[in-house]
Amino acid sequence: MGKSPSTDTDHLIVVRTKTGLRARVDIWRQAGLKVAMVPTMGALHEGHLSLVKLAKANADKVVVSVFVNNKQFGPSEDLATYPRDEQGDMVKLNTVEADLMYAPDRGEVYPETFSTSVNVDGVTDVLCGAVRPQFFGGVATVVTKLLLQTLPDIAVFGEKDYQQLCVIKRLVRDLDIPVDILPGPTLREHDGLAMSSRNVYLSDTGRMIAGQLNQVLRGAASAIHNGEAVGTACDQAWQTLLDAGFDTIDYLEVRDPENLNALGPGPIDEPARIFAAAWVDKTRLIDNLHIQ
């Protein structure tokens, strides 16, 4: 069977209610089709689209949710200014042949009497969880809802948000949600900056500084891989980021890729990943890399 051409603007179905979503997914499941889901907050870029392509390669139908989840933003964070571009998102989703965009409004996801939250202990205590206390509760709650509303066979999440991926793997296991979680690699700009909807906040100068985050982490990862002590490599990388123009660094740490336990401060030879969050232009950038 031939697929629709990438210019087919009629391919994408847009659904705004969970009943509409369930009805459509039910039809697909009854037809024996495998369904994948890619949860997003919209303002889609090539990184998101790479996840849709990965989903498409692993399933017959792909649902992309677009919902700016208010519950994962702290009171002083950027919920009000978070970039939104629903029309642009639809066009982009058509080019990668996504089948359905689920774009509920806030009341559809969180009705007035909504009073349940999902919290994952342990892996949420460190890194982003330590500096954004309500973040992972909000993420875990919305992802649980989106998975239960859609009931996909697989769900794709980016390694760009590696800790989030760990949290989601843990929650589907703990809550017996029957879905396979598929990680997607981080898509980057030419200078290594991880693509992010928030990169539009950066000024020209901030954008130049931002590229250093990946380059400095790359240097530290390679030094640690070659036997440098974790503490020394992280201290040096921290200072290099400040010298490059970053305003503040929330964390720069090496951790176990499965349970996120801290590693170091000496040399290591076990599996490891390096993680950082740093601020430039009042914008918080995160990145992480495999070390070994």
Ligand code: AMP
């Ligand atoms: P967001 O819209 O930022 O909530 O992200 C939605 C999904 O896209 C998450 O699974 C992210 O990890 C993933 N994602 C964001 N940026 C990238 C990127 N540069 N490369 C690959 N996946 C990404």
